[in-house]
Amino acid sequence: MSAAIELDDVCCDFGKFRAVDHVNVSIQPGEFFSFLGPSGCGKTTILRMISGFNEPTEGVIRIGGKDMKGQRANQRPTALIFQNLALFPLMTIWENIAFGLEVRGVDKAKRRARAEELLALVDLHGAADKMVSQLSGGQKQRVAIARALAVEPSVMLLDEPLSALDLKLRQHMRAELRAIQKRTGVTFIYITHDQGEALAMSDRVGVMSQGKLQQVANPRDIYNRPANGFVASFVGENNIFAGKVKNASAGMAGFETHIGNFEARFAGKKSDSDLKLYVRPEHTVLSAKAKTQNSVPVTIGDVSFEGSFMVVSATSQNGTILTAELRNDGSATVPAVGTKMHMSFDAANAAVLPDTSSAGA
Amino acid sequence: MEHLLRRYGMTLTWVCIGLTFFWLAILVLLPNFTMLESSFRPYLAKVDEGGPLDFYSMGNYLKVLGNDVDFTVFGFVFQVPVRLKVFFLTIVYSAIVTVITFIMAYPLAYYLAKIVSPKSLPTLFLLLFVPLWVSEILRSFAWWIILAFKGPLNAVLMSLGIIDVEIRWIAGFSPVVIGLVYTYVLFMVFPLYNSMQSLDTNQIEAAEDLGSPWWRTHWRVILPHAKPGIASGAVMVFMLSAGSLLVPSLLGSTTSGWFTQTIQEIMLGSQDWNAGAAFAFMLLLACTLFVSLMMRVFGVKLSDIAK
Numbered sequence: 001m002s003a004a005i006e007l008d009d010v011c012c013d014f015g016k017f018r019a020v021d022h023v024n025v026s027i028q029p030g031e032f033f034s035f036l037g038p039s040g041c042g043k044t045t046i047l048r049m050i051s052g053f054n055e056p057t058e059g060v061i062r063i064g065g066k067d068m069k070g071q072r073a074n075q076r077p078t079a080l081i082f083q084n085l086a087l088f089p090l091m092t093i094w095e096n097i098a099f100g101l102e103v104r105g106v107d108k109a110k111r112r113a114r115a116e117e118l119l120a121l122v123d124l125h126g127a128a129d130k131m132v133s134q135l136s137g138g139q140k141q142r143v144a145i146a147r148a149l150a151v152e153p154s155v156m157l158l159d160e161p162l163s164a165l166d167l168k169l170r171q172h173m174r175a176e177l178r179a180i181q182k183r184t185g186v187t188f189i190y191i192t193h194d195q196g197e198a199l200a201m202s203d204r205v206g207v208m209s210q211g212k213l214q215q216v217a218n219p220r221d222i223y224n225r226p227a228n229g230f231v232a233s234f235v236g237e238n239n240i241f242a243g244k245v246k247n248a249s250a251g252m253a254g255f256e257t258h259i260g261n262f263e264a265r266f267a268g269k270k271s272d273s274d275l276k277l278y279v280r281p282e283h284t285v286l287s288a289k290a291k292t293q294n295s296v297p298v299t300i301g302d303v304s305f306e307g308s309f310m311v312v313s314a315t316s317q318n319g320t321i322l323t324a325e326l327r328n329d330g331s332a333t334v335p336a337v338g339t340k341m342h343m344s345f346d347a348a349n350a351a352v353l354p355d356t357s358s359a360g361a
Numbered sequence: 362m363e364h365l366l367r368r369y370g371m372t373l374t375w376v377c378i379g380l381t382f383f384w385l386a387i388l389v390l391l392p393n394f395t396m397l398e399s400s401f402r403p404y405l406a407k408v409d410e411g412g413p414l415d416f417y418s419m420g421n422y423l424k425v426l427g428n429d430v431d432f433t434v435f436g437f438v439f440q441v442p443v444r445l446k447v448f449f450l451t452i453v454y455s456a457i458v459t460v461i462t463f464i465m466a467y468p469l470a471y472y473l474a475k476i477v478s479p480k481s482l483p484t485l486f487l488l489l490f491v492p493l494w495v496s497e498i499l500r501s502f503a504w505w506i507i508l509a510f511k512g513p514l515n516a517v518l519m520s521l522g523i524i525d526v527e528i529r530w531i532a533g534f535s536p537v538v539i540g541l542v543y544t545y546v547l548f549m550v551f552p553l554y555n556s557m558q559s560l561d562t563n564q565i566e567a568a569e570d571l572g573s574p575w576w577r578t579h580w581r582v583i584l585p586h587a588k589p590g591i592a593s594g595a596v597m598v599f600m601l602s603a604g605s606l607l608v609p610s611l612l613g614s615t616t617s618g619w620f621t622q623t624i625q626e627i628m629l630g631s632q633d634w635n636a637g638a639a640f641a642f643m644l645l646l647a648c649t650l651f652v653s654l655m656m657r658v659f660g661v662k663l664s665d666i667a668k
Contacts, residue, residue, distance in 0.1 A: 073569045080570045086563035090585045100571035
C-alpha cells in the first residue's frame with residue numbers, strides 16, 4: 001500500500017523567510033502522526049500545505065500517491081480541524097456537520113441521517129438542532145470532528161485542536177480522539193506544541209524546529225533515544241553537561257567535563273562539534289556515598305513537591321544546577337536542604353548528542 | 362447613569378445629557394411634530410387661522426388623489442392619480458437603486474475585507490473617499506455632462522465601436538438611477554465591509570476545505586454573516602434615495618418625476634406648506650413600512666442593524 005501522505009523535499013518560503021526547510025516524511029494509511037515543535041517552527045505551514053491553503057515553494061506533496069500540485073483545498077481528500085474549530089455559528093449543529101455533504105449535493109433527508117450517525121459516533125446524541133453557541137468547549141470539539149469526518153476524508157488534519165480546553169477535558173479528549181481514530185481508521189495528522197499530547201496519542205512523532213524536521217520516530221524512541229540536543233531538551237527535561245568526547249567505542253563514549261568524567265551512549269564521531277551530555281532528571285539517583293561511575297558531588301538546594309514525584313535541584317561544586325526527579329513511592333526520603341550528597345546516573349541512560357539548538361537549527 | 366457620573370463627573374455628564382436632549386427634542390422631535398400637526402390643518406389665509414375654517418382633517422392627505430393619468434404595468438394600463446404614480450415609482454426606483462448598489466458594493470467590500478493586504482487598505486479607502494471631497498451638486502452635474510447626448514460617454518462608446526448612434530441617456534429614470542447609485546454606493550460599501558471584516562477567515566477556509574465552491578461559501582457562510590451589514594446599508598441607501606431631491610432635480614428627465622420634487626413643488630411653488638407636510642409624512646411612513654416589511658422578509662432585527 002502506498003503512503004497516505006508523502007512530503008518529498010518540501011520547502012515553503014514567505015518572502016525571504018524559509019518557514020519549511022526540506023522536509024521529507026512519509027505517513028502511512030491509518031497512522032496517527034504528530035508534528036511536534038515550538039510555535040513558529042513551521043508545523044502549521046506544513047498542515048496548510050497538505051490541506052491546500054499554501055503551495056510548497058519546492059518539493060512535492062502526494063496524497064494517496066497522487067501529486068497535489070495545483071489542487072485547491074476544496075479538491076483534496078483532506079479535512080482540516082482548525083485551532084479555533086471554525087464552526088459555522090449561523091447554522092445548527094446538524095447543518096454544520098452536513099455542510100460537506102450539502103456541497104456534494106446529497107439530499108436533505110440523507111444529510112440529516114448521516115449527521116445523526118456522526119453525532120452518535122462522537123457521543124453527542126440529541127444535539128442536532130442546537131446552535132453552536134449552546135455547546136460547551138468539548139462538545140464543539142466533537143462537532144468539529146464530526147463535521148470533518150462527514151466528508152469521509154482519507155486524511156484528517158488537526159491544528160492544535162485541544163489547546164483551548166482546560167486540563168481535565170484536554171486529557172479526556174486525547175483518549176477520545178485516539179479512540180475515534182482507531183474506530184474510523186482515518187489517517188490523522190496532528191499538530192501540537194504539547195509534548196504530552198504528541199507522545200500520548202501518536203503512532204509516530206515528527207519533532208520540528210526552525211522549519212526542519214529533527215527526528216521522526218515512535219514516541220518511546222523520541223523520548224528515550226533523541227536524535228539530537230534539540231529533541232532531547234524540547235521533549236522532556238534534561239541535565240546538560242558541556243564538555244568533549246575523549247574516547248568513543250562500541251556506541252559508548254568517555255565524556256570529559258569540568259566536574260568530572262562520564263560514560264554515556266554515543267552514536268556519533270569523536271570529531272563532531274557541539275557535543276553535550278544529556279541526562280534526564282528521573283534517571284538520576286541521589287546517594288550519600290559516591291558511586292564508582294558517573295557520579296557528581298552536589299549540595300542539595302530546593303526541593304519541590306509535585307505530588308507523585310519530587311523535583312530536587314542541587315548545585316555541583318562549580319555552581320552548575322542539576323535536577324533529580326524522585327518518585328514519591330513511599331520509600332524515598334526527602335533530602336534536607338544543604339546536605340552534601342552524590343548524584344549519579346547509569347551510562348545507558350545518558351547520551352552524548354550534538355547540540356543543534358544553538359547551531360542554527 | 363452612576364457609571365457615567367463616576368467616569369465623567371457631574372458637569373460633563375449633564376452637558377452630555379443636555380446636548381443629547383436638545384438635539385433629540387428641539388432639533389428632531391419638535392419640528393417633526395409641528396409638521397405633523399400642520400399637515401392636518403388646511404392651507405388658509407393669515408386672517409382665517411384660528412377661525413372657524415381652521416380644523417383638523419385628512420384633506421391634505423387626500424390631495425395626493427385626483428388628476429388621473431395612464432400607468433402601464435407589464436402591458437396593463439391603469440388609471441392612477443398622477444401624484445400616486447410618482448409616489449409609487451419613487452419607491453420602486455429607490456428599491457432598484459438599493460439592489461444595484463448592493464450588487465456593486467458586495468464584491469468591493471469582500472475584496473477590501475478579506476482579500477487585499479492590510480498594508481494597502483488605507484490607500485484604497487482614501488481613493489474611495491476622494492470623490493466625497495467634491496460637493497454632491499458638482500458630482501451630479503458632472504454626471505449630467507458625462508451622460509449628455511454629445512457628451513464624453515457617448516463619444517467613448519462610439520470611438521470604441523460599441524455603438525453606432527448616440528444613446529439618449531438622459532431619458533426616463535436611468536440618469537436618476539445612475540446618479541443615485543453613484544452618490545450612495547459608499548453607504549452600502551462601508552456597512553458591508555464592517556460586517557464582513559468581523560467574519561473569521563478560518564470559516565471561509567473551513568467551508569473551502571469541506572469542498573465548497575466559492576459561490577456556495579458566499580451563499581452559506583459569508584452572506585448570512587454579512588446580513589446585518591447588508592440590512593443597514595440597504596436601509597440607508599433606500600431612505601437616502603427616496604428622500605433625495607438634488608439628484609432627481611439635476612439628472613431627471615421630463616418623465617422621471619420623483620416624489621421629493623412633488624413635495625418641493627407644493628411647498629415652494631404653491632406655498633401650501635400644510636399639504637407639503639402631509640406629503641412628506643406620507644413618504645416617511647411609506648418608506649418606514651417598506652423597510653420594515655423588507656426586514657421582516659429577510660429576517661433582520663432592528664438590533665442587528667444598530668450593531
